[in-house]
Amino acid sequence: MDIFEHKGEEERLREAPLAERMRPRTLAEFIGQEHLLGKGKMLRRLIETDQVPSLIFWGPPGSGKTTLARIIANATNSRFVFFSAILSGVKEIREIFKEAEEERKFRGRKTILFVDEIHRFNKSQQDAFLPVVEKGVVTIIGATTENPSFEVVAPLLSRCKVLVLNPLSPEEVVSILKQALADTERGLGIAKIKITDEALSFMAEQSGGDARVALNTLETAARLAKKKAINLETAREAVQKKPIMYDKGGEEHYNVISAFIKSMRGSDPDAALYWLARMLEAGEDPIFILRRMVILASEDVGNADPRALQVAVSALQAFQLVGLPEGRIIMGQAVTYLATAPKSNASYAGIDAAMAEVRKSGALPVPMHIRNAPTKLMKELGYHKGYKYAHDFDEGYVAQEYLPDTLKGRKFYDPAGHGYEKYIKERMEWVKGKKKPEE
Numbered sequence: 450m451d452i453f454e455h456k457g458e459e460e461r462l463r464e465a466p467l468a469e470r471m472r473p474r475t476l477a478e479f480i481g482q483e484h485l486l487g488k489g490k491m492l493r494r495l496i497e498t499d500q501v502p503s504l505i506f507w508g509p510p511g512s513g514k515t516t517l518a519r520i521i522a523n524a525t526n527s528r529f530v531f532f533s534a535i536l537s538g539v540k541e542i543r544e545i546f547k548e549a550e551e552e553r554k555f556r557g558r559k560t561i562l563f564v565d566e567i568h569r570f571n572k573s574q575q576d577a578f579l580p581v582v583e584k585g586v587v588t589i590i591g592a593t594t595e596n597p598s599f600e601v602v603a604p605l606l607s608r609c610k611v612l613v614l615n616p617l618s619p620e621e622v623v624s625i626l627k628q629a630l631a632d633t634e635r636g637l638g639i640a641k642i643k644i645t646d647e648a649l650s651f652m653a654e655q656s657g658g659d660a661r662v663a664l665n666t667l668e669t670a671a672r673l674a675k676k677k678a679i680n681l682e683t684a685r686e687a688v689q690k691k692p693i694m695y696d697k698g699g700e701e702h703y704n705v706i707s708a709f710i711k712s713m714r715g716s717d718p719d720a721a722l723y724w725l726a727r728m729l730e731a732g733e734d735p736i737f738i739l740r741r742m743v744i745l746a747s748e749d750v751g752n753a754d755p756r757a758l759q760v761a762v763s764a765l766q767a768f769q770l771v772g773l774p775e776g777r778i779i780m781g782q783a784v785t786y787l788a789t790a791p792k793s794n795a796s797y798a799g800i801d802a803a804m805a806e807v808r809k810s811g812a813l814p815v816p817m818h819i820r821n822a823p824t825k826l827m828k829e830l831g832y833h834k835g836y837k838y839a840h841d842f843d844e845g846y847v848a849q850e851y852l853p854d855t856l857k858g859r860k861f862y863d864p865a866g867h868g869y870e871k872y873i874k875e876r877m878e879w880v881k882g883k884k885k886p887e888e
Contacts, residue, residue: 468664470635471628472516479520480628481513481621481660482614492612499525503582504600505567505591510615511659514592517614518563521590527559528552530587533566542577549587560587568600569589569698573615575602582608616658623653625660626667637667642677644670648684655688710741714749718788729777738764742783753793753868760786791868799862806856813853848884 465782473479476486476493485492495501501521504512515531522529530545551561567588581587582605593600597611617625626649629636652670656663664822670679679687704728712720728738741760746801764783768776823831837847850857864870864877 451527452835454499463690466665467519467636467668468661471625471664472512472858473520474523476520476524478628479513480515480624481617482517484615485612496521496524500798501525501561501588502588503609505597505598505606505609505611506614507593507595507611509616509658511656511661511663512614512616513660514614515563518561518590518592522561522563525559527561527588529809530560530562531615532562532564540609542574544670546581546586549581550649553586562587562589564589564591565591568595568597572602575605579604579608600714617656617660618658619650619653622656622658622663623649626652626663629664629667637671640671640677642671642674643680644679645681648679648680650689651681651684660716695788705731705733706738706741709738710745712790713742713745713784713788716788716792721784722781725780729773729780730765733778735773735780736765739768739780739783742780742787746787749789749792751793751795751796751870752873753791753865753870755869757787757868791865791870793865793868795862795864795870802861806859806861813855816850816853818849819851846880 460574471840476496484490487493492501506517508514510525519529521527524629528549530549532541532545545560545562549562552558552560564570565579578589581847582589591597591609593603598607601609626644630638630644632638643671648670652663652666656666666678666687670683673683673687675683693701705724709721709724709728712724725738729735739761743758743765746757746761766780767779771779817831818833818835820827820832822828827833837849839845839847864873867875
């Protein structure tokens with residue numbers, strides 16, 4: 450029976466996609482993640498000493514999360530159990546735990562439970578792992594493309610070591626492709642396919658650091674190749690457009706919009722255009738982007754260039770008229786204007802300071818002289834008495850207090866000394882000079 454099972458596994462492997470066939474089996478075959486697996490690095494030491502704790506691998510698709518978990522199981526002579534958060538639930542978890550207990554009791558072998566897409570489990574499902582992790586019944590290795598800080602419950606997170614896996618570099622992807630081309634047992638070595646350096650580099654760059662995508666592309670290119678030679682043209686034909694990694698509800702959404710806003714705030718139009726393109730290419734809602742631009746126009750440009758808010762609002766309205774694809778031009782114009790405009794957050798800081806004062810001091814009474822007096826009684830009570838109408842005075846200004854008595858002289862708005870706020874600052878200095886010392 451074992452012989453037939455072995456032959457069946459060999460046949461399955463031969464028919465599997467190249468990416469599956471070339472899955473590394475040992476640390477020696479594994480390429481990438483040198484910050485974890487390099488000589489003397491933490492994870493390598495833990496594997497070599499058979500002291501691997503429960504882990505959470507956080508990294509993008511194709512960075513080696515599943516493969517690394519299998520390698521750990523092989524290297525530590527542990528039973529490997531693959532568990533998908535999409536296909537299984539708490540019932541299956543309990544069955545796996547029972548089997549793990551028996552495996553440890555009767556065979557003295559540990560179980561590594563690999564939980565793929567652990568972030569898809571709800572809180573109660575994740576809580577089910579806690580007792581067995583604490584008892585050491587299984588070693589859990591969870592894999593996620595989402596930030597564990599938000600997606601994994603705190604009790605489980607505190608019992609696991611989080612390791613970040615990086616996207617593979619183009620050089621690392623090229624090494625993986627060369628490995629597949631040379632391997633005569635599992636790869637394409639028997640076919641003796643030749644490939645140009647340009648084609649290799651192109652496939653590596655287009656993979657986005659995803660080894661699986663790169664190997665799938667190589668396999669397609671090998672099928673398309675004429676005379677067993679892959680050139681740049683063949684590589685271009687084999688590359689299918691890879692969707693930009695961008696989950697509208699996930700961390701990457703917030704990372705990219707943050708980079709976009711910070712690029713405009715930092716007066717870098719080139720970076721701002723790049724992040725805008727990333728979002729549009731990934732299918733982000735343009736109205737969401739434009740609304741954030743309207744906020745930035747007030748928050749970060751403010752009165753340093755009052756036209757910025759007009760540009761942002763006009764861009765929003767114009768986009769609603771024309772939509773995509775032409776709307777990208779409108780967005781590009783607005784982004785470059787906001788990015789290159791002088792910056793001031795004085796208005797933003799001013800309203801926050803004023804609101805903080807209101808929360809602190811409450812509803813202070815309005816000074817009598819700036820209250821309206823539409824009735825005779827109100828006039829008799831002193832409403833509006835002593836009010837000075839600014840337009841009755843030279844240059845439309847007269848010194849007068851407008852804040853509640855307890856806040857007399859308080860400043861909330863401090864304009865910057867550049868952009869249009871330079872002129873606002875000069876105007877405020879002129880106003881200050883007109884006031885009497887006691888005012």
